[in-house]
Amino acid sequence: MIEERIIEKLNILADAAKYDVSCSSSGSKRKNENKGLGNASNGICHTYTEDGRCVSLLKILLTNHCIFDCAYCVSRSSNDIKRAAFTVQEVVDITINFYRRNYIEGLFLSSGIFKDADFTMERLVRVAKKLRTEHKFNGYIHLKSIPGASDELMREAGLYADRLSVNLEIPTEAGLKLLAPEKNRKDMIQPMGFLKNEIILRKEEKALFKKAPIFAPAGQSTQMIVGATPETDVQVLQTANHFYKNFNLKRVYYSGYVPVLSDKRLPALHTSVPMVRENRLYQADWLMRFYGFKVNEIVNDTNPHLDLDIDPKLSWSLRNLEVFPIDINKADLQLILRVPGIGLQSAHKIVSARQFGKLNWDQLKKIGVALNRAKYFITCNSSRFERRDLTATNIKQFILSQSHSKFLKNATTQLNLF
Amino acid sequence: MTTLVYDGTFEGLLTCVFEIYERKLLHVKIQKGEWLSKALFEEVIQVITDEKRAGRVLQGLQEKLSAGGMQRLYAAHLAGMDDEDIMLIGYIRYVFDSKKNVEEDYGNKYVLRLAEIIRMVRREKHRMEAFIRFQKLQDGIFYAAIEPDFNVLPLVGKHFKNRYADQKWIIYDMRRNYGLYYDLHHIEYITLDFATSRPDNVISSYTEDEGLYQNLWKNYFKSVNIPARKNTKLHMRHVPKRYWKFLTEKI
Ligand code: SF4
Numbered sequence: 001m002i003e004e005r006i007i008e009k010l011n012i013l014a015d016a017a018k019y020d021v022s023c024s025s026s027g028s029k030r031k032n033e034n035k036g037l038g039n040a041s042n043g044i045c046h047t048y049t050e051d052g053r054c055v056s057l058l059k060i061l062l063t064n065h066c067i068f069d070c071a072y073c074v075s076r077s078s079n080d081i082k083r084a085a086f087t088v089q090e091v092v093d094i095t096i097n098f099y100r101r102n103y104i105e106g107l108f109l110s111s112g113i114f115k116d117a118d119f120t121m122e123r124l125v126r127v128a129k130k131l132r133t134e135h136k137f138n139g140y141i142h143l144k145s146i147p148g149a150s151d152e153l154m155r156e157a158g159l160y161a162d163r164l165s166v167n168l169e170i171p172t173e174a175g176l177k178l179l180a181p182e183k184n185r186k187d188m189i190q191p192m193g194f195l196k197n198e199i200i201l202r203k204e205e206k207a208l209f210k211k212a213p214i215f216a217p218a219g220q221s222t223q224m225i226v227g228a229t230p231e232t233d234v235q236v237l238q239t240a241n242h243f244y245k246n247f248n249l250k251r252v253y254y255s256g257y258v259p260v261l262s263d264k265r266l267p268a269l270h271t272s273v274p275m276v277r278e279n280r281l282y283q284a285d286w287l288m289r290f291y292g293f294k295v296n297e298i299v300n301d302t303n304p305h306l307d308l309d310i311d312p313k314l315s316w317s318l319r320n321l322e323v324f325p326i327d328i329n330k331a332d333l334q335l336i337l338r339v340p341g342i343g344l345q346s347a348h349k350i351v352s353a354r355q356f357g358k359l360n361w362d363q364l365k366k367i368g369v370a371l372n373r374a375k376y377f378i379t380c381n382s383s384r385f386e387r388r389d390l391t392a393t394n395i396k397q398f399i400l401s402q403s404h405s406k407f408l409k410n411a412t413t414q415l416n417l418f
Numbered sequence: 419m420t421t422l423v424y425d426g427t428f429e430g431l432l433t434c435v436f437e438i439y440e441r442k443l444l445h446v447k448i449q450k451g452e453w454l455s456k457a458l459f460e461e462v463i464q465v466i467t468d469e470k471r472a473g474r475v476l477q478g479l480q481e482k483l484s485a486g487g488m489q490r491l492y493a494a495h496l497a498g499m500d501d502e503d504i505m506l507i508g509y510i511r512y513v514f515d516s517k518k519n520v521e522e523d524y525g526n527k528y529v530l531r532l533a534e535i536i537r538m539v540r541r542e543k544h545r546m547e548a549f550i551r552f553q554k555l556q557d558g559i560f561y562a563a564i565e566p567d568f569n570v571l572p573l574v575g576k577h578f579k580n581r582y583a584d585q586k587w588i589i590y591d592m593r594r595n596y597g598l599y600y601d602l603h604h605i606e607y608i609t610l611d612f613a614t615s616r617p618d619n620v621i622s623s624y625t626e627d628e629g630l631y632q633n634l635w636k637n638y639f640k641s642v643n644i645p646a647r648k649n650t651k652l653h654m655r656h657v658p659k660r661y662w663k664f665l666t667e668k669i
Contacts (some may be wrong), residue, residue: 052652
């Protein structure tokens with residue numbers, strides 16, 4: 001009986017939490033120095049859902065009772081669903097026992113807002129505190145910061161958690177007003193600002209005093225739902241860029257809206273999940289963070305939306321053909337990174353390998369370059385190269401005709417692309 | 419063409435390299451274990467592992483490679499992949515025949531192949547770190563069985579020791595029939611005798627709550643799926659079928 005009840009609770013509270021797409025358990029280096037349980041390293045995916053997403057953390061809500069009524073959320077107060085709530089001890093037990101069996105890297109705990117922000121936040125913090133102090137747990141803990149919670153509680157949360165996040169949910173303020181009238185963007189941004197400063201402060205302290213406690217070592221992240229409101233990709237990516245720059249966010253997650261509720265403010269039920277768009281946003285995000293692209297190179301007022309049929313790097317290259325072809329044996333790393341079909345790893349390998357001799361097509365291929373795309377943009381140690389004066393449209397057609405449906409059909413959020 | 423037969427150890431491989439240079443052999447084949455073929459006219463050398471000779475080759479390598487480079491070479495051999503010894507010998511020869519450190523000379527086929535082997539070994543190691551599922555026995559030991567594609571068990575010990583410092587565990591490679599046992603202080607190599615009890619049954623006795631947590635985990639795995647996003651192909655690529663039999667959520 002008890003077993004059945006706890007299984008039911010887990011089903012309800014995991015189901016309600018799954019639309020938060022962030023699953024990362026990386027970015028923390030919490031060590032197991034107390035001969036306790038666990039450590040946090042580079043984040044392992046212990047399994048994958050049938051839709052191909054990484055499962056790394058036990059991701060649950062403490063409760064799906066909520067006093068708010070955000071239109072896009074299954075837990076909204078007006079939705080007629082089964083409600084449940086875990087006790088603090090139940091969450092602690094499941095986390096520890098899952099962790100010991102190597103099912104998970106740690107816990108991602110979020111919650112509906114019951115009573116008020118502080119009341120909710122206090123319980124989330126209590127779970128984290130119990131894990132860290134009573135169980136000597138060093139695994140990964142991600143807590144959701146409840147908008148409007150007091151600075152005191154946020155500070156305590158930072159002492160136990162590896163990562164904290166506030167979801168922006170809707171990329172623009174206007175969109176938020178429409179769908180979550182009770183929420184206030186200021187309440188969401190305020191804790192982010194507080195945490196940003198606190199993290200900087202604690203880092204400085206740590207540099208001076210080795211013994212100073214670590215504070216949210218994996219930083220902050222946020223999530224935006226795309227496709228629930230009519231924002232363009234420029235708006236989405238500019239918001240992301242703004243938060244990366246001004247709040248030192250570690251990650252921004254994009255979650256293609258899954259229509260689970262009928263509401264005239266939202267896309268109709270049975271609208272398909274904008275998975276390709278979501279994938280393109282992640283690719284664009286990648287380009288901003290690792291490939292040295294500026295946001296307005298990727299999207300701008302003339303090109304407000306990402307191409308759905310080709311990835312944003314190829315799309316940029318086709319708009320900037322005058323930059324190419326580049327000589328792979330001479331060009332700077334920065335430029336090599338901009339070539340379609342060359343990823344981070346291959347780019348670095350090229351730069352290492354060419355010190356030993358000039359590289360030809362065969363070697364590039366073996367290094368891992370996708371020649372069917374790259375060949376239009378580079379020259380190497382070979383007399384064979386693309387001599388035709390192709391237009392952007394030609395190149396796009398050639399590439400699309402050769403690449404399989406991969407670029408047209410379902411793509412994924414966990415990507416290792418380019 | 420000369421065939422070198424050796425005992426499969428890393429020292430043995432290095433002894434082979436010594437022989438190759440001493441006898442000035444150009445074209446060689448390498449074989450692990452015993453020489454069985456009775457064919458005539460084949461030139462075969464049975465290489466007896468020799469610590470001194472191996473030591474000299476090792477020293478030479480250490481002068482030419484970084485510590486990380488040495489480790490990668492060792493791990494590549496340890497993995498025990500079929501037919502790759504000849505590539506490793508080729509790599510070692512290339513290292514000796516070059517003036518500067520060639521670890522990053524990815525234009526060379528041996529260097530590139532070693533990088534590929536290492537990538538495969540790493541991936542298998544990461545998969546083990548991800549896919550191992552412990553089951554708690556009555557005596558408090560956490561037990562996991564695995565069947566990795568390559569011999570990566572020695573490479574994963576450290577990870578599990580750091581992580582599960584406060585619990586006793588056993589990880590057992592069913593295919594190669596040996597395992598690691600951590601007793602809260604050290605890791606030991608062990609072999610279990612399955613003659614009397616079936617492997618998956620060492621485990622005659624789980625703890626009381628083992629079933630509950632397995633059940634919870636299976637339910638969790640089902641709950642987090644979003645049917646509207648189903649993508650079986652991607653799922654299979656991340657979790658290939660051959661690993662399923664040890665994955666609690668897949669049984
Ligand atoms: S406050 Fe959070 S849990 Fe409550 S309805 Fe809004 S999004 Fe859902």
